[in-house]
Amino acid sequence: MRVRDDRCIGCKRCFPYCPLGRIQTLRRHEKIPGRIYIEIDQDKCTDCGMCYRAKICPVNALYQPAEPWPREVRAILSNPLTEYKGSQVPGRGTEEMKTNDVSGRFRPGEVGVGIELGRPGVAAYFRDVEKVAMALSPLGYQFAEENPVTQFMADKKTGKLRDDVLNERATSAIIEGKCNLKNLPEVLETIKKVAEKVDTVFTVEIISKVPPEGEIPILPILKRLGYWYSINSKNNVGLGEPAFKFYQ
């Protein structure tokens, strides 16, 4: 996001709408006597567009230019109104478990694992996203092909991202994929270790097909290893058609 310095009056009304906090500074205009304007730190700004959409600027000084690659990735992953063509869904990730009742993406014996770096509201550089992706790749973790982060990889086997995106920043960037249930303890232990090496926060989510009877298979593992999980969850209720046949 940019500011037209000849229009901005430095009123600061846009400040509280920025999801990343105070990334603006006040500058004195060189050509207009007495004029103060706001400059947005372009390294920290993720082009999410929130300040613009808030329609808070009284002089219409905010604008979002079309950004070339690689800066383009910021809006792809930060502005919810931007659809990434590779994933074919609006937003930062994929359909994941939302359509599992018809897609059969996560089958019995498999666990979906998502790691969303920068969430909530802290943001993340892709160099940190790469650290997590590369830590997971040796563990039989299959990256979701249609996920935007996967599409930014130079090597989908190792999780190495393209060098030109590493210093780009997103409000959040989610690594999505799945592994075998037996690998889940090692995957979680690896995520715990890599958490110490990244300069941001991330959320962790896990997905499981619920069997028609019996316990949800991931829960005994989480309880045995002492991992916290929230009382609230996302639940596919199985109303999609045609239903995927998980069991013959």
Next chain:
Amino acid sequence: MTHSLHRRGDRESLKDDFVVLGCPSTGVNKKGSAPKTREYLRIAYTHGPINEGDMKTGNIYNTTIEDILDRVTDGTIVEVTYDSRDRVVALLKELKEKRPGISITVSGVTDIVQEMMYEAGLGRIHTIEYSMGTWGQTEKLPDFDVLRITTMCGHAMIANDLVGKMIRDIKRGRRTLDEVAVEMAKCCTCGNLNLTRGKQILKEMLPLYVINSY
């Protein structure tokens, strides 16, 4: 995309907070899904949601339900937020009967969602996604009270500073609680903000803020 998953709060705060999402599947039923998605949205609206929207068009506080319905296309993902368990049960019963055909997910407290599904005759949860919380440099996060509000928008479009600004505006008499809730709902274009829950959290936060100047 997990933006209704990581809402923070205790059971009391989350027990009447549900996001019901409708999504067609690429390569399965996405082609020609617009009428199904529109039908789902229409049914959901009759059950009195507190918020409803489409990521690309906006929510009912940014635009009208008619505009949201008009702009549904194949592949549109729509989200409907409720502040009442009974309304969601009634919705699930109608969806079971009319079966729009797109996939439906319900985000909420797990045991309550499972009970609602049994009441609606839907049986066990099909597929579940758990939040394992926030890891890494958690000292960068704002206060938990602020997170309770901001995590209702999974895209993090409700700024931490906006919560403080809105509370100060209420205390200075510049905005009402209702106006503040709508202002925050406009930021979360998908329609995930539960305004009833947001107002309750703000009420609890108001005494914690001291305004030093007017």
